[in-house]
Amino acid sequence: MLPNIIRDLKKYSAFRILKEIKESMTESRKEWMLYLFSKAGQQNNNNKNFQFWRQDNHPIALDPYLDMFDERINYLHNNPVEAGIVANAADYLYSSAIDYEEGKGLIEIDLLIS
Numbered sequence: 001m002l003p004n005i006i007r008d009l010k011k012y013s014a015f016r017i018l019k020e021i022k023e024s025m026t027e028s029r030k031e032w033m034l035y036l037f038s039k040a041g042q043q044n045n046n047n048k049n050f051q052f053w054r055q056d057n058h059p060i061a062l063d064p065y066l067d068m069f070d071e072r073i074n075y076l077h078n079n080p081v082e083a084g085i086v087a088n089a090a091d092y093l094y095s096s097a098i099d100y101e102e103g104k105g106l107i108e109i110d111l112l113i114s
Helices: 002-023 030-042 068-082
Strands: none
Touching: 002 030
16 A cells, blocks of 8 residues: 555656646756656656656655654755755755745645644
């Protein structure tokens, strides 16, 4: 059951994120990102065009009482900052970080708060 949920989550989120990238009129790295996703997709027979997520899964139970959830959300939100793409996590267009700072991102999400 969990593998099916993860598969569907990856499929839907990749579709939506790639759609936003393709349709963006302001994303300066659009062609570069699509090239990278396309190149990764060509190296994997399970894909038709693009590969957005890794094929493997290593689910980890997040115990809210051990601050694991906050640690993982912060890790995800800070990846674009660590990569030097943006100075503030909420400034990354394809992140939910802005939603956690009471803003509104591209895709409507349900906030997961521990």
